[in-house]
Each structure stands twice: as structure tokens, then as C-alpha cells.
Amino acid sequence: MAIIKTQDLSKVYNPDTIPVHALRDVNISFEEGEFTAVRGPSGSGKTTLLNMLGGLDKPTGGSVWINGEDISAMKDSDRIDFRLKNIGFVFQHYNLIPVFTARENVSFIMLLQKRDKKEIQKRADELLDQVGLGERKDARPVQLSGGQQQRVAVARALASEPKFILADEPTANLDTKAAMNLLDIMERMNKEENVTFIFSTHDQRVIDRARRVVTMVDGAIHKDEVKEVTQAG
């Protein structure tokens, strides 16, 4: 069964003044374990789609189903809770709490989930080790490079053990080396731990790493291709 499924999903901004049709009857579904890139020119609706999938905004038409639940019908406070349990986010920038260290940023989301203190510490340390920041656990975001910050953000998104992770242009502000490094980490998490990733990008190097590429044009799905699985490990 698909973990995410949209049904005639539409979004119109400013319906009363100058309507902008950011999404037009989008029907798409995502399976567990996917590593999917959403590509398309600027303004094609990538961010809007990801926001809808993450329940950050309400559609003006259609619905979003996650694990069989219609999140567009939820109350605001229930949706916040739902996100905490099911969805991990990585944004383009300003991801982290600036006054918290890397470790605290990763732990915080697990504290919100009211998990056991010891377990939180252990998992935060493990995740930071996995994203290659074992040495920088006590650094604050300003003391980290952009690439390191995004890796902390990925660790934080993973911390809550979500069903899937949404990343809106996670590499847009990174240089090539940092971008590829982040992709390596995401890919490894996907392969080793079967974490589902859906990320938007217009960067060809990133698109090349995806196993499924969804192309958007003018608010609609223009193309949806699954690549041949190359080789494992």
C-alpha cells in the first residue's frame, strides 16, 4: 500500500484577487522506501506540493492521505501531532534552533515525542555519528558550515523515526562537495534503514542520484519515471 496518496490535489493561492493555480488536480502516490526527486522549473509547484504532503498547508481541492488517514481533514493541533509522529522535514535554510547545540537540536524533537531520556541521548549521538558530525555534537548552528547544518537537519528529521522525510531543495544553498556529501548520507539512510525520502530540487547532479524522478510543470505532473535500479551497495 502507498504510504502517501493524493487525490485531485489542487491549490489556488489568492482565489479572490489574482488566482494562482499552484497545483492542478495532482494524483500521485509514494511507496515505502522510495528515494524520489521532484524536479521542475522555479514556480512549477514543487514547494507547494511538498507543503501539502507534509500538512503544512491546506489544499483548496482534493485530499492527501497518509497511511490511510486524510490529513487535510484534521484539526490544526492534531495535524501538528501527526507531523511529529510521522513526518520528518528538511528545509532549504533556517532549519535549526540557533541557541541549541547539534545534539540538542536532534534531541529536542524526541523530547517533544516524550521519549526516554537515556534513549534520546543514545539515538542523538548515533545519528550525529552517522551523518559524520560525531566531533561537532556540541557546536551551535552558527559554528557549523551550511552543509554541516543540513546534515544536522537530516539527523533531526530521522530522530523522530518518521514514515518519510520531505526535503525542499535541501542542497540549494550548498556547494557541490557538501551537496554530494548530503546526498550520500540520505542515500545511505535510504538503503540501510529503508527511510523514504521525497526531495525537491532543480539541481541536475541531485536529480541524477534519485531512483524516481517526478517532473512538474505549471502545477501538474508532467512526467513520472522510475529509473532502473543500478546496483546495490
Added chain:
Amino acid sequence: MVTFIKLAWRNLWRNRRRTLITILAIVFAVVLAVLMKAINMGSYELMIDRMVSFSTGYVQVQDYRFDDEPSLDNTFYYDESLRNRILDSDHRIAEAAPRIETFMLAANEVATRGTMVLGVNPGLEHQFNEIKNYVSEGTFFDIGQNTAVIGRGLANRLELSVGDTLALIGQGRFGMSASGLFEISGLIDHPVIDMNNSIVYLPLDAAQELLSAEGYVTSVVVMIANERHTNAVASAIRGNLNDDELVVYTWPELLPEILDLMEMDLAVPRLLTVVLYIVIGFGFFGTILTMTMERLREFGVLLSVGMKRRYLSVVLFVETVLISSIGVAAGIILSYLILILIDPITLTGDAAQAVVDLGYDPIIPMSFAADQFYTQGLFVFFIAMVVFLFPLLKIKNLNILEAARS
């Protein structure tokens, strides 16, 4: 919760300078408000303290007609049994001192003066207000002695001194004529100015005999260990006496003029305090406003990853409370230290002379009353709560995407 407090605490120091300025402004307001109040209240507390100990007592028992018509006809019989009933009313009562009080004329060869004659039990009266310590010449009478102690002001006016004879003329109970001669055994520098110029202390039984009122008193003043218990003790006595003819008053009921005067005098500093706090309140609001607005994007991210709006409000609430309570605590400590340092202010030069001429001490004592400290705390806390409404509403209505785009 610990994490939220940690988060709030660190957020405070993100803009160290702004937070410090805000805290300093609160400290400044608290210190100014406390000092204003302490200086104003200090003189009143001293005045009230003296009036209470030399005149009214904290609690006083009277005949029910005496307040309307303070005449010797409205006295009551006071014996061991009544004394015991008063003392047994409440364990917080330390002592009870009977007094008989009336106006008489005092005369020498050349002049007459109106005086207030106060018949007292010397031992009890001393326990009550250490009256003997104010005797500056001669001695206070003991029980069984039949002498008078008069205020120095009165003595000066009548040109009398220790060893001279004082003639008293007046009316006793039920219109009986009353006159007597008393040897002056002591002069007293009475701390209550009016009394210094008019008081004549006589032994209680001598006064009663003079006024044809053997066994009768005009009032019994009740001593209690702590002013706080005034009302409780008064109602305990009322209950225990259960006597239609006797009424029990507390000192505010007996000194309404002083309290009115005090209220009037405090009106201006109160107004200043309010204005001060309004100004500080706006500064505080400005800080919280910018602290909220510049972090909207961050709030958006926090809501996105699953932090409840409620928790976000808690963090901002803690920030507001931290700033205000640090300010209040520092303000209270600082003003307390300043008060200790300057108390009492001793006037010098012309100002001192002017005050002495008016018959007051040339010192301004400071009030250390606890309430003036915590009132400021409550005040600032109230302002903080009003200020907090802004972030509260902002978070409640925050649109995640708009926040993230800001």
C-alpha cells in the same frame, strides 16, 4: 519543561544587550518606586507608631458612648475580673493598660493652660511605650506615689520645673468639681508633639480620686505582640467580652485622620509610579515584540517539525517571566541595599532647623515594610502578563508557511 526553560533562557541571551537594557529598565523602575514609597511611608510609620504606642494602642476598649462624647460620664468600671476577661480573650495579647483621660486646666500664679490629664499605671504604661525613658529631668512616679509628670512643652509654658507644684482645676465624673495640687516629680520630652505641650501624667488611682471616678477608666489599651494580629485580637476580645456597653476599636478606627492624610500624601508618588511603569511597560513590550517578530521563521520551523503551539507559548511565557523576575529580584535587592545605606536620612542646616521648629525630629526614617517590595513585584508581573498577550496571540494565529517565508 527543563528543555523549554533552557530554550527560553538561551533565547534571552541571544541579544544580550537588549535583554540587559530591558532588565535594567525594570530594576530602575522597581528601585525608584520602592524608594519613593519607603521615604513617604517612613515618616508615617514613625508617626503612627508613636500615636499607637502613646495614644491609642493597637486595640482599645471603650465605653460605647465615649467615641461620640468623650466625657468622664462615659467611663466604665474596670476591675480584676474585666482585666482577666480581656487578657483571656486571645493568647496573642501581651498586656492591657487602663487609662483615665480628661481635659483640665493647669495653673500657676501667672497663667492657665488647657492640659490633657492621663491617669496611668506606671508599670504597665512603661511596658507599653517605655515612657520612663523619655523623662529628661526628675523621675516618673511609681505606684503609690502621688506626683505628676508633665510634658516639657507644658512646663516651659507654665514656667514650672521639677519640685514645683502643679494646680489642676476641672470637672470630675457627673459634674463633680475637681481640683488638686500635685508635686511635679519629672519632666518628659514627649515624642508626640501635641502631647509634649499638654500632657500631665498622674498615677491612675490619684487621677480617679481627683475626678471622683474611683474604679472607672476611659479606656483600656491592649498590647499585642504583632501588629498583624490587630483585627484578630480585636474580634477575639469582642467575642469574649460580649458586653453591649463596651466597644473594641482598632488603631485605624481611632486614627482616621492620619490615615487620610497619608493617603493624600501618597497620591502623587503613586501616580508617578504608575506613569513610570507605563513607560517601562512600553519598553518591555518593545523587547518582547522584537523578540517575537524576529523569530517568526524559527517558530514556523518549530511548528512544522511538530512542536505544539501551546509549548511554543510556554517558551515565550518563560522568557517573559524570566526577564521580569530577574528585573524585579535585582530591583528589590538593590533598593533594599540602598535603603539600608541611607536609612535614616538626617537633615542638616536650614532644613533641619525648619523641621525642628515645627516640632519634628530632623530625620526621615525609611520604611522597610515588606509589602512595598512585593507590591512592585506583583505590579511588574502584571505588566509582564499584559505584554505577554502579544506573543500569545501571535503564536495562536501564526500561519506556518507565512512564518517560514518571513
